Amino acid sequence: xxxxxxxxxxxxxERAAVDAVLGPPATGWEGGARSATDLRFAAxxxxxxxxxLPALHxxxxxxxxxxxxxLDYVCRRLTVPPAEAYGVATFYSLFSLRPRPARVxxxxxxxxxxxxxxxxxxxxxxxxxxxxxxxxxxxxCLGLCERAPAALALEAGPAPRAEVYAPAxxxxxxxxxxxxxxxxxxxxxxxxxxxxxxxxxxxxxxxxAGQDGLILLRRAGRADPASLDDYRATGxxxxxxxxxxxxxxxxxxxxxxxxLVGRGGxxxxxxxxxxxxxxxxxxPHYLVCNADExxxxxxxxxxxxxxxxxxxxxxxxxxxxxxxxxxxxxxxRGEYPRAxxxxxxxxATARARGLLGPDILGKGLSFDIELRRGAGAYICGExxxxxxxxxxxRGEPRSKPPFPVEKxxxxxxxxxxxxxxxxxxxxxxxxxxxxxxAAEPKLFCVSGxxxxxGVYELTFGATLRExxxxxxxxxxxxxxxxxxxxxxxxxxxxxPLTFEGTRxxxxxxxxxxxxxxxxTVDLKQLLLRIAEFFRDESCGQCVPCRVxxxxxxxxxxxxxxxxxxxxxxxxxxxxxxxxDASICGLGQTxxxxxxxxxxxxxxxx
Amino acid sequence: MIxxxxxxxxxxxxxxxxTVRVPEGATILDAxxxxxxxxPTLCHGDTLTPKNACRVCVVEVEGARTLAPAxxxxxxxxxxxxxxxxxxxxxxxxxxxxxxxxxxxxxxxxAAEWNEEYGADPARFGPDxxxxxxxxxxxxxxxxxxxxxxxxxxxxxxxCGEQWQxxxxxxxAGRGFDATISTEFxxxxxxxxxxxxxxxxxVCPTGALSFKTEFDMRAExxxxxxxxxxxxxxxxxxxxxxxxxxxxQDNKIVKVTSPHDNPVTKGNLCVKGRFGYGYV
Numbered sequence: 001x002x003x004x005x006x007x008x009x010x011x012x013x014e015r016a017a018v019d020a021v022l023g024p025p026a027t028g029w030e031g032g033a034r035s036a037t038d039l040r041f042a043a044x045x046x047x048x049x050x051x052x053l054p055a056l057h058x059x060x061x062x063x064x065x066x067x068x069x070x071l072d073y074v075c076r077r078l079t080v081p082p083a084e085a086y087g088v089a090t091f092y093s094l095f096s097l098r099p100r101p102a103r104v105x106x107x108x109x110x111x112x113x114x115x116x117x118x119x120x121x122x123x124x125x126x127x128x129x130x131x132x133x134x135x136x137x138x139x140x141c142l143g144l145c146e147r148a149p150a151a152l153a154l155e156a157g158p159a160p161r162a163e164v165y166a167p168a169x170x171x172x173x174x175x176x177x178x179x180x181x182x183x184x185x186x187x188x189x190x191x192x193x194x195x196x197x198x199x200x201x202x203x204x205x206x207x208x209a210g211q212d213g214l215i216l217l218r219r220a221g222r223a224d225p226a227s228l229d230d231y232r233a234t235g236x237x238x239x240x241x242x243x244x245x246x247x248x249x250x251x252x253x254x255x256x257x258x259x260l261v262g263r264g265g266x267x268x269x270x271x272x273x274x275x276x277x278x279x280x281x282x283x284p285h286y287l288v289c290n291a292d293e294x295x296x297x298x299x300x301x302x303x304x305x306x307x308x309x310x311x312x313x314x315x316x317x318x319x320x321x322x323x324x325x326x327x328x329x330x331x332x333r334g335e336y337p338r339a340x341x342x343x344x345x346x347x348a349t350a351r352a353r354g355l356l357g358p359d360i361l362g363k364g365l366s367f368d369i370e371l372r373r374g375a376g377a378y379i380c381g382e383x384x385x386x387x388x389x390x391x392x393x394r395g396e397p398r399s400k401p402p403f404p405v406e407k408x409x410x411x412x413x414x415x416x417x418x419x420x421x422x423x424x425x426x427x428x429x430x431x432x433x434x435x436x437x438a439a440e441p442k443l444f445c446v447s448g449x450x451x452x453x454g455v456y457e458l459t460f461g462a463t464l465r466e467x468x469x470x471x472x473x474x475x476x477x478x479x480x481x482x483x484x485x486x487x488x489x490x491x492x493x494x495x496p497l498t499f500e501g502t503r504x505x506x507x508x509x510x511x512x513x514x515x516x517x518x519x520t521v522d523l524k525q526l527l528l529r530i531a532e533f534f535r536d537e538s539c540g541q542c543v544p545c546r547v548x549x550x551x552x553x554x555x556x557x558x559x560x561x562x563x564x565x566x567x568x569x570x571x572x573x574x575x576x577x578x579x580d581a582s583i584c585g586l587g588q589t590x591x592x593x594x595x596x597x598x599x600x601x602x603x604x605x
Numbered sequence: 606m607i608x609x610x611x612x613x614x615x616x617x618x619x620x621x622x623x624t625v626r627v628p629e630g631a632t633i634l635d636a637x638x639x640x641x642x643x644x645p646t647l648c649h650g651d652t653l654t655p656k657n658a659c660r661v662c663v664v665e666v667e668g669a670r671t672l673a674p675a676x677x678x679x680x681x682x683x684x685x686x687x688x689x690x691x692x693x694x695x696x697x698x699x700x701x702x703x704x705x706x707x708x709x710x711x712x713x714x715x716a717a718e719w720n721e722e723y724g725a726d727p728a729r730f731g732p733d734x735x736x737x738x739x740x741x742x743x744x745x746x747x748x749x750x751x752x753x754x755x756x757x758x759x760x761x762x763x764x765c766g767e768q769w770q771x772x773x774x775x776x777x778a779g780r781g782f783d784a785t786i787s788t789e790f791x792x793x794x795x796x797x798x799x800x801x802x803x804x805x806x807x808v809c810p811t812g813a814l815s816f817k818t819e820f821d822m823r824a825e826x827x828x829x830x831x832x833x834x835x836x837x838x839x840x841x842x843x844x845x846x847x848x849x850x851x852x853x854q855d856n857k858i859v860k861v862t863s864p865h866d867n868p869v870t871k872g873n874l875c876v877k878g879r880f881g882y883g884y885v
Binding site: 001002003004006068071081082083084085086087090091093097377394399401535536537538539540541542543544546547548549550551554558566570573574576577579580581582583588 | 656657658659660661663671672674677678679692695696699700703704706707729730731733734735756757766771773774775776777778779780781782783784787788789790792796797798
């Protein structure tokens with residue numbers, strides 16, 4: 001590719017950050033020192049575009065923003081046109097292409113935090129730090145809903161740091177931490193931050209921790225998430241051994257028989273997905289674990305990854321064995337520094353112990369996992385947008401068909417599963433499909449007006465009322481938002497928490513969000529935030545979503561001032577078009593919550 | 606010379622109760638056109654693989670949860686397609702309203718006709734509806750980028766990039782409603798990788814990209830396509846033999862294009878063929 005660059009040079013720091021991920025440049029063509037031999041060979045054109053996001057992360061982590069010189073250098077190294085790399089860098093909200101301070105505070109504005117005084121918190125931060133801009137910015141859901149209101153500080157430097165404030169206190173956040181001693185450097189330039197200050201123990205997000213009878217959360221509070229020995233002592237890697245006994249086809253049969261369906265929101269039968277992928281003649285096959293958990297109010301995957309990272313590593317290994325994948329990508333959202341750090345540690349340890357690599361457990365299985373970090377884009381949790389993001393393109397969803405099992409990551413057959421879906425495979429193999437199906441576990445993210453917010457594990461079939469009794473509601477419950485911003489409000493607490501039960505009630509289980517709204521919450525403000533969320537997170541590819549989410553927000557602003565029949569008709573017209581004609585699930589569901597609030601809660605009457 | 610294609614199986618598709626036979630691999634749009642249906646399109650171009658981003662061509666496929674973009678979805682044997690169902694017409698109408706209320710469609714061929722046909726009223730979102738209005742970018746002598754007319758159909762990006770030119774001077778930057786077509790760091794075109802082939806202008810469906818001659822004449826009010834004649838000839842610069850269509854108004858060349866069905870150019874030209882007519 002014949003690329004043209006402008007005359008911007010990277011600083012030494014930026015160059016070092018990029019080289020730490022990509023290695024030193026091999027030739028002058030890639031931005032290294034130019035030598036006479038370079039003129040005798042053409043530029044190397046290896047497809048390395050998928051390293052674009054890690055390289056941009058490296059610069060952003062070191063310097064705090066991406067300058068033109070740094071972007072040009074990354075482009076030279078990876079043979080990516082600068083205009084395209086610019087398009088990629090501007091797609092993600094955690095990157096800045098303008099200078100900004102090394103430390104940036106992200107204050108959550110989303111539903112769970114809003115229900116817990118997030119608005120007041122932002123006003124206090126504004127008093128101390130000025131209007132949102134460079135030093136602090138408003139952020140979509142940080143996945144810390146059980147400790148709302150939440151904030152996250154990301155600090156660039158040779159040893160990048162992250163600090164979690166939850167529940168957040170404006171005074172503490174405004175102070176730059178005095179204990180800013182250099183932490184341990186990241187394992188490589190693209191690696192996640194290892195030290196996450198200020199975070200409560202992960203187990204605090206699991207009110208049921210330590211109880212008997214838990215399946216998915218059984219290790220929370222009982223095993224050290226950093227210790228592979230602890231993991232094995234508590235039954236770890238028995239599922240993989242069982243998988244080796246069953247053989248790939250046997251594993252798929254068990255998963256099919258268990259009736260496991262995807263936990264990311266779409267509820268597609270996992271066994272059928274695996275079976276279809278395993279049958280594809282085209283090779284290689286890829287496995288993608290979707291840990292880009294960004295649905296407002298969802299934090300179950302974070303809690304699983306922080307408390308039981310080896311379970312995910314083992315589950316991915318089982319999935320890869322069953323579907324014939326030699327390589328897995330674990331895509332964690334950029335706002336989850338601790339989950340990313342724990343997973344990086346778990347992957348490295350598993351590799352060192354022969355549980356990942358060319359010959360796993362001496363059974364000849366070759367599989368390895370590459371950890372990738374998102375950079376602030378809800379849409380990258382869409383199952384095809386995640387491929388584009390990993391490949392180094394803008395995280396725009398692709399049209400289906402072709403489906404991922406036919407043409408997915410790098411155009412090859414790909415299995416893409418959510419974190420919770422994958423970890424469910426372990427009990428299926430450990431207990432057998434039938435025993436598993438008899439008491440199928442499901443995780444729920446309970447937040448809002450409850451005494452004990454957190455991730456709860458229930459067996460399918462429990463009602464919403466039973467779940468709320470466990471968590472203990474506070475105040476007068478007015479409604480419950482099921483499924484997050486893309487879900488729906490319900491008022492009937494006796495609906496069974498199953499995929500069919502919620503569907504029959506005109507709602508969705510979605511990603512398991514149970515956000516309890518009491519009568520102190522301003523519903524109009526909440527709906528405005530939902531509309532703003534979708535407008536912010538729309539990738540901009542298709543018209544119904546790109547413009548429709550803007551028109552929806554405008555109409556809600558007008559409605560919150562004055563109720564008009566015309567605006568309600570307009571909302572329905574636009575909503576129906578977004579649902580019918582958008583490319584992906586974001587646009588198709590952007591009107592769900594608003595519609596249910598109008599129809600069931602009578603917000604604008 | 607027409608290149609030989611391997612024989613393709615024919616499949617039957619039902620378009621609005623009428624059965625049409627199309628070769629396997631054809632899109633629903635091909636089938637609709639074979640059935641004589643006029644399905645509106647914007648991001649679809651005859652020389653490009655569409656991004657199916659505009660969604661004005663949506664049709665209802667029986668059994669599908671959502672509407673399908675006719676321009677991209679492959680026709681399948683036995684498929685039942687409704688092009689004029691209430692659902693499809695509703696989405697087309699609202700898409701036209703969403704576009705019309707945010708983008709200047711004054712130079713988009715057929716936009717007004719479609720608005721009338723589908724009863725679209727872009728003004729219904731009120732006078733305060735957000736738009737992409739911005740000043741036109743005039744940073745070179747050959748063409749103008751007026752992004753207040755841009756519907757983000759990705760055609761220029763695809764024509765500049767891997768589908769035709771392989772120059773990659775422009776990309777889509779930003780996200781959501783703020784997304785724009787941009788060079789790196791929004792640099793002027795003269796600082797970018799642009800080679801001024803004009804192939805992006807050729808595929809632009811709304812007139813957001815236009816030749817400077819056309820832009821200036823439109824500003825003066827002298828642009829009048831009814832007074833223009835088109836003469837197709839062969840470019841004299843090199844031996845490739847590209848067909849050129851000279852658009853002449855008042856005895857002056859005002860625009861150069863190439864026929865999209867020309868086997869040499871497929872509608873594309875280089876800077877010399879496109880702009881090197883000053884000597885005539």
